Amino acid sequence: MRLRRARTTACFWRDGRFAVTNYLTGDTVRIDPAAAAVLTAFDGWTTVEDAAERLGHDPADLAKTADALCECALLFTEDDPRAAADDAVAEQWRHWAPAGPLLHFGTRNLPFAAPEEQRRLRAEVGADQRAPMFKSYPDADRILLPRRPLSTGEAFDSVLYRRRTHRAFAPGPVPRVSFATLLAAVFGPSDFVDSPGFGAMMLRTSAAGGARQEIEAYVAVLDVADVPAGFYHYNPREHALELLTEGADRAGLNALCAGQEGVSGAGFAVFLTGVIGRMSAKYRTARAYRVMLMNAGHLGQTFALTATALGLGPFQTAAFDDAAVEAALGVDGVSETALYVLAAGVAPGDPMAGDAPQRRRPAGPGAFRLTL
Numbered sequence: 027m028r029l030r031r032a033r034t035t036a037c038f039w040r041d042g043r044f045a046v047t048n049y050l051t052g053d054t055v056r057i058d059p060a061a062a063a064v065l066t067a068f069d070g071w072t073t074v075e076d077a078a079e080r081l082g083h084d085p086a087d088l089a090k091t092a093d094a095l096c097e098c099a100l101l102f103t104e105d106d107p108r109a110a111a112d113d114a115v116a117e118q119w120r121h122w123a124p125a126g127p128l129l130h131f132g133t134r135n136l137p138f139a140a141p142e143e144q145r146r147l148r149a150e151v152g153a154d155q156r157a158p159m160f161k162s163y164p165d166a167d168r169i170l171l172p173r174r175p176l177s178t179g180e181a182f183d184s185v186l187y188r189r190r191t192h193r194a195f196a197p198g199p200v201p202r203v204s205f206a207t208l209l210a211a212v213f214g215p216s217d218f219v220d221s222p223g224f225g226a227m228m229l230r231t232s233a234a235g236g237a238r239q240e241i242e243a244y245v246a247v248l249d250v251a252d253v254p255a256g257f258y259h260y261n262p263r264e265h266a267l268e269l270l271t272e273g274a275d276r277a278g279l280n281a282l283c284a285g286q287e288g289v290s291g292a293g294f295a296v297f298l299t300g301v302i303g304r305m306s307a308k309y310r311t312a313r314a315y316r317v318m319l320m321n322a323g324h325l326g327q328t329f330a331l332t333a334t335a336l337g338l339g340p341f342q343t344a345a346f347d348d349a350a351v352e353a354a355l356g357v358d359g360v361s362e363t364a365l366y367v368l369a370a371g372v373a374p375g376d377p378m379a380g381d382a383p384q385r386r387r388p389a390g391p392g393a394f395r396l397t398l
Contacts, residue, residue: 028071029092029101030109033116036128037062048099049132050115051108055098064091068101133313147308148223157303159228161242162261166268169253171206173265178335185335192339193288195371199251200293204336206265208370209296212329213243214262224308228262232324235317240304241325242362244355246274249293249371257354260296270356282351283367288341292369296329297351298322301362322366329368339373342366 034050046062047054067077074092078085095101102109119127139147178185211231219237221227227237234241243260245267247253255274258267280290289295300318309317326342333340346367352359 031065051099053099163268169267196374202251244297284345292371295369298366333370338370341369
């Protein structure tokens with residue numbers, strides 16, 4: 027009988043002991059680190075006898091170890107149906123391994139808090155364990171933004187179908203009122219509600235898991251009317267920009283975001299970060315990381331639609347240098363980490379119009395042949 031190690035495994039230390047998990051099956055076991063050498067010996071389909079000879083072990087002893095590793099889904103026999111599923115994941119996810127499949131499968135089918143656990147968490151979070159609702163820089167210079175929001179008066183379906191990702195922009199600064207309206211509509215509070223056990227919760231115009239509002243917005247201003255270039259933190263409670271560093275330039279933004287002109291050519295960029303403590307104070311399951319990424323995406327879509335309605339061209343990307351962005355924002359990348367980059371500038375024209383610079387040729391038969 028031949029055996030092979032599972033491809034969908036990860037090793038780590040837990041409570042001072044070595045552990046291995048099969049993130050596809052959900053099995054996790056604490057083992058002696060020497061067992062890792064055993065798993066290595068079964069990298070491909072191998073008999074116990076051949077593996078024992080390679081390792082210099084007694085075949086009978088190795089057979090017992092192999093049986094134990096099979097029980098916890100770290101080794102498979104050729105007739106084990108889990109081996110086929112393991113192969114399928116290894117093949118389909120090979121370009122994203124190991125981080126991609128570990129994140130995805132490692133956060134699948136996790137148990138959610140039972141009612142009694144939810145009550146315990148409410149009591150714990152309510153006992154001064156919750157992270158602050160707002161982040162601010164009290165000693166920073168401020169720019170208080172106008173509070174006269176623009177009303178577009180445009181039908182929603184028109185905005186929805188006009189939305190396009192812009193990588194080129196018209197010359198000239200983003201109007202200050204448009205800029206302020208966009209920040210308030212996307213990142214500002216729309217209301218506050220009483221959540222029993224958790225206190226006041228802020229609502230935004232985008233969905234947010236549990237209304238934790240763990241996403242912070244930092245703005246790199248390049249060309250906004252009457253707003254000096256620089257890096258700012260957006261304070262939603264005050265509707266104000268808190269100056270972090272003076273000066274921001276297109277070359278610097280280009281370097282932070284993989285040379286993308288949709289960022290460096292825009293009037294401003296917004297860096298979204300996630301404050302881990304705000305989410306983890308209530309949601310203790312690793313699946314909450316998925317929710318945090320979704321929340322950033324919700325804000326990104328609201329940003330794109332609102333920018334479109336205001337006559338701006340939106341851009342969004344996940345291609346950025348995490349460490350460099352976090353350094354530019356002054357966050358540690360651990361308790362608060364970069365998630366998403368949004369940007370906007372003056373739209374060069376209606377992207378649905380035939381003469382617009384953003385217009386792309388409609389897909390014809392030749393294009394569809396390449397997709398089939």
